[in-house]
Amino acid sequence: MVERFLAAVRGIGHRVVDAVWRMGYAARFFVATLFHSGASFRRFHLTIKEIYFSGVLSLIIILVSGLFVGMVLGLQGYETLQKYGSESALGTLVALSLVRELGPVLAALLFASRAGSAITAEIGLMKATEQLSAMEMMAVDPIARVVAPRFWGGVISMPLLAALFSAIGVFGGYLVGVVLIGVDEGQFWSQMQAAVDFREDIVNGVIKSVVFGIAVTAIALFEGYDAPPTAEGVSHATTRTVVTSSLAVLALDFVLTAFMFRGV
Amino acid sequence: MASENLIEIRDVNFTYDVRPVLKGINMTIPRGKVVAIMGLSGCGKTTLLRLIGAQILPTSGQVVVDGQVTSELDSEGVYALRRRMGMLFQFGALFTDMTVFDNVAFQMREHTDLPESIIRDLVMMKLHAVGLHAVWNMRPAELSGGMARRVALARAIALDPMLIMYDEPFTGLDPLAMSVIGNLVRRLNDALGATSIIVTHDVQESLQIVDYIYFMADGVVIAQGTPEEIRNSDTPFVHQFVHGEIDGPMAFHYPAPPYSADLGLEAGHG
Numbered sequence: 001m002v003e004r005f006l007a008a009v010r011g012i013g014h015r016v017v018d019a020v021w022r023m024g025y026a027a028r029f030f031v032a033t034l035f036h037s038g039a040s041f042r043r044f045h046l047t048i049k050e051i052y053f054s055g056v057l058s059l060i061i062i063l064v065s066g067l068f069v070g071m072v073l074g075l076q077g078y079e080t081l082q083k084y085g086s087e088s089a090l091g092t093l094v095a096l097s098l099v100r101e102l103g104p105v106l107a108a109l110l111f112a113s114r115a116g117s118a119i120t121a122e123i124g125l126m127k128a129t130e131q132l133s134a135m136e137m138m139a140v141d142p143i144a145r146v147v148a149p150r151f152w153g154g155v156i157s158m159p160l161l162a163a164l165f166s167a168i169g170v171f172g173g174y175l176v177g178v179v180l181i182g183v184d185e186g187q188f189w190s191q192m193q194a195a196v197d198f199r200e201d202i203v204n205g206v207i208k209s210v211v212f213g214i215a216v217t218a219i220a221l222f223e224g225y226d227a228p229p230t231a232e233g234v235s236h237a238t239t240r241t242v243v244t245s246s247l248a249v250l251a252l253d254f255v256l257t258a259f260m261f262r263g264v
Numbered sequence: 265m266a267s268e269n270l271i272e273i274r275d276v277n278f279t280y281d282v283r284p285v286l287k288g289i290n291m292t293i294p295r296g297k298v299v300a301i302m303g304l305s306g307c308g309k310t311t312l313l314r315l316i317g318a319q320i321l322p323t324s325g326q327v328v329v330d331g332q333v334t335s336e337l338d339s340e341g342v343y344a345l346r347r348r349m350g351m352l353f354q355f356g357a358l359f360t361d362m363t364v365f366d367n368v369a370f371q372m373r374e375h376t377d378l379p380e381s382i383i384r385d386l387v388m389m390k391l392h393a394v395g396l397h398a399v400w401n402m403r404p405a406e407l408s409g410g411m412a413r414r415v416a417l418a419r420a421i422a423l424d425p426m427l428i429m430y431d432e433p434f435t436g437l438d439p440l441a442m443s444v445i446g447n448l449v450r451r452l453n454d455a456l457g458a459t460s461i462i463v464t465h466d467v468q469e470s471l472q473i474v475d476y477i478y479f480m481a482d483g484v485v486i487a488q489g490t491p492e493e494i495r496n497s498d499t500p501f502v503h504q505f506v507h508g509e510i511d512g513p514m515a516f517h518y519p520a521p522p523y524s525a526d527l528g529l530e531a532g533h534g
Contacts, residue, residue: 122361130357137317139346140374 050153070172091192094173103166108212123224158213276325350420410441
């Protein structure tokens with residue numbers, strides 16, 4: 001009985017130590033990535049290639065999702081606002097929802113599942129097929145050559161994707177609200193223009209998407225780099241990337257929102 | 265200044281976690297020679313290559329490469345040393361997101377400021393040396409196993425290294441591809457004036473091309489000599505290994521249930 005209890009305690013202890021160790025390893029990996037980022041900017045074509053893979057290739061899913069989210073916002077917003085006779089505020093509602101919250105958060109979630117999973121799988125397989133070892137033996141640091149350009153590619157792509165998501169979402173809201181339902185076009189745009197503040201709303205939204213970009217890309221890179229070099233290991237790592245980065249985005253969103261919009 | 269031996273391994277022990285992998289290894293690899301390190305899987309051969317490439321450091325003892333003790337080098341020193349080494353990995357480890365050309369050009373672009381026109385000529389020369397300049401614009405996925413291995417060899421010699429290491433270069437190849445690789449190993453070593461180390465368990469192919477052989481088992485060197493000495497060796501282990509005999513001292517090294525031990529076939533072909 002006592003031994004069973006001790007074994008259970010030891011098991012918990014092992015897991016806690018492992019988790020803490022892994023967090024420390026992840027932190028060291030993140031610092032090393034930042035430290036070895038010089039080449040990503042000196043040889044910017046490496047980063048541009050990654051912006052293409054993470055950013056440009058994610059465009060379709062981001063644009064289509066943004067359009068539909070905006071259209072749904074238009075429909076739902078109109079339903080509620082017209083009860084109070086304030087359907088002219090539809091533009092404000094759509095724009096603020098997208099710029100402050102839905103744009104950065106949904107774009108980051110989509111980015112995690114489209115680009116984050118691809119980054120993890122690619123790096124995990126490079127490790128499994130000894131490509132990273134081969135690079136080390138050729139006196140080329142894989143963190144500087146493989147990891148850092150992907151990191152900056154993701155960090156640069158994310159705010160651009162979020163901005164596009166919001167823009168096309170506003171257009172979706174306009175399509176449903178103005179074109180389909182018939183809300184006054186002048187009021188739709190002018191109220192939006194009056195209510196959306198550049199510093200309070202747009203800049204804060206951009207800050208959010210930069211933070212999400214850092215979190216998602218860093219998690220994806222670390223999971224790939226740390227994946228056991230087997231088919232099963234890479235598949236688990238890919239799943240973990242999507243789950244962990246989605247949770248991180250939602251948790252970070254709460255923290256950032258709490259700091260940014262305190263009802264002032 | 266340059267000593268006769270490119271590599272000296274002195275009393276090296278290496279422990280992985282708590283398991284000793286190498287126990288008191290002493291080896292010398294003379295310049296200009298092709299040396300094979302043979303033994304069963306898991307006897308510490310690949311670990312030895314990683315020690316020479318300074319990817320890992322010995323638990324005790326010294327690995328001296330071209331007069332430099334690997335455990336005394338900082339990371340810049342290690343990278344400077346590796347620039348003068350080439351390594352062929354077991355399955356090639358070609359970069360799958362690049363063409364054959366870009367794979368071979370990789371080190372030249374990373375470590376030199378050569379203009380593209382010269383890089384192009386050099387890459388074509390290296391590919392020609394392995395007989396594959398025709399496939400320069402293919403992707404690694406389009407190549408057969410033997411061709412991928414040859415492209416990886418062209419990449420390993422891209423910067424004319426002083427040392428070329430081969431990790432199981434014959435694994436998974438048909439007999440023809442095997443002898444092509446074997447011949448290339450010898451020819452390239454002599455043409456480049458390099459030194460080569462082949463880690464392998466393919467006895468017959470290696471005996472034809474190497475100058476010297478170390479036999480390892482359970483983390484220690486149990487026999488060494490020229491191919492002629494090895495062929496005529498009466499050390500039971502070596503005799504069994506070279507002639508692929510089913511029964512012999514090998515089974516002794518596998519503390520396993522009787523049935524598995526009886527499958528000592530691995531000794532010959534594994």
